[in-house]
Amino acid sequence: MTTATSPRALEHPTRAQIRLEAVLHALSDPVRLRIVRELASERAALACSHFVLPVTKSTTTHHFRVLRESGVIQQMYRGTAKLNALREDDLEALFPGLLTAILAAAGAQSDRDPEDGPASDDR
DSSP: OOOOSSTTOOOOOOGGGOOHHHHHHHHTSHHHHHHHHHHHHHTSOEEGGGOOOSSOHHHHHHHHHHHHHHTSEEEEEETTEEEEEEOHHHHHHHSTTHHHHHHHHHHHHHHHSGGGSOSOOOO
């Protein structure tokens, strides 16, 4: 993993360190998949507080950490907010079409079972 340069800098894997099995593990959890679907839908960096998830704050923190450490998202501080952005370019370069396919499959599943999808399902 990359090393943090300041107390507020967060460690992220470099592109070369992102592993398929870690990405698939991160996306296998319904809450984490929901976070990724919402980030993909919004196409912007979103604060952790933006997400309304059916888990405790500490569990939410865990889910964001798994996504960051697997290389699915990038987190950065802006003032007091921690912003989250999909690492779409890195994932597409390493695993062409994977994220698109997973998001499409998650959307199809959500269409069959609407309570599994994010609050706004515009795809």
